[in-house]
Amino acid sequence: MTWQAKQAALWGAGALTVALIAGGGGYWLGHREAPASETASTQSGRKVLYWYDPMVPAEHYDNPNSLSSMGMKTQPKYADEAPAANAEPGVSIDPAARQNLGLRTATAQIGSLPSALTVTGTIDFNQRNVAVVQARSGGFVTRVYGRAPGDVIGAGAPIADLQLPEWGGAQGEFLAVKRLGKPELTAAARQRLRLMGMSDGLIAGVERSGRTNGTVTISSPIGGVIQTLDARAGVTLAQGQTLAQVTGVGTVWLNAAVPEVQAGTLRIGQNATATLAAFPGETFTGRVIAILPTTQAESRTLTVRIELANRGGRLRPGMFASVALGGDQRQALLVPSEAVIRTGARTLVMLALDGGRYRPAEVRAGREGGGKTEILQGLSAGENVVASGEFLLDSEASLTGIAARPLESRK
Structure with a gap:
């Protein structure tokens, strides 16, 4: 070779x-x-379905040493992490992780929205409870009962004695007609005295005594504060002249200044609670009776008129009060405000599903108050939402590609 x-x-x-x-x-x-x-599967006791990168959850790999398109090392997706075929998609969190994250859930419930609006106001007289005391006939004042503006008087309290010559003449005519013994004429004469302003008690006294009484005591028809007093001894009066004006104090008005941006939340009949520095620890409840039609240009506020009961006359005009305007009685679906995630483009809540799974759901939120938010669409009563730690779950759902439940699925 x-x-x-x-x-x-x-x-x-x-x-x-x-x-x-x-x-x-x-x-x-x-x-x-x-x-x-x-x-890897045997050691962990769990079956691996595939490997993936949480940053790119749509990419699946069958090799633990694979790198994703982002250049990141993949991690296993176990079979017990995948939802059942007929289960609603969601993020699975084991009990230990839930405890570490401090997850807290709340149930969406039907209720009335508490108040979130606290404003200031001042006490004023109830201008609907005013009595004007007048002279029903021309005459003059013979006596004044020591009254002065600002005095608090009770109903029926005397103000002044008046001498009314016209009344004395009419009473004489009545007695003359009565002596005729004709009932129909007597009734007509009695009615004339009533129309002149005489009380039934005064007419009965004249009829019983048979003597005229041209002196009448003018009293206050209501209890309250004397605002004006024009009755002075010796003053000559014309018919219809005002002697005094009395304002009742059984109820008072609380005029609250509400920012105009909150005008949409106001309504007649709305409940209100007031607290005053003069009575620490006490609350006074009332309701809105009027929303004045003009806005204060300087402060950009509306005046809301609240009627309060004034037992014992303790609430005095001019007192300063803090007012909490109550939520209306309209029923709404409510969740804790901290459970609502506002992304700018949409509003979400994180649903707590069975088996320790969680899924975002798109909702349409309404009013807020007292730590509660009204849900107008996207959620049903009885569904559980995450009230603490929902942002972490929402991030995990986004990373794993879990879509939020659409708004149209819950009306």
């Missing part, structure tokens, strides 16, 4: 040896690679 033939034989044997070694090594490596995933 020539030298060239020997060299060719040696090269052929070497190549065969390398091929065998490479084949055997590949076979050995192949048998070593397959058990890696099996070992």
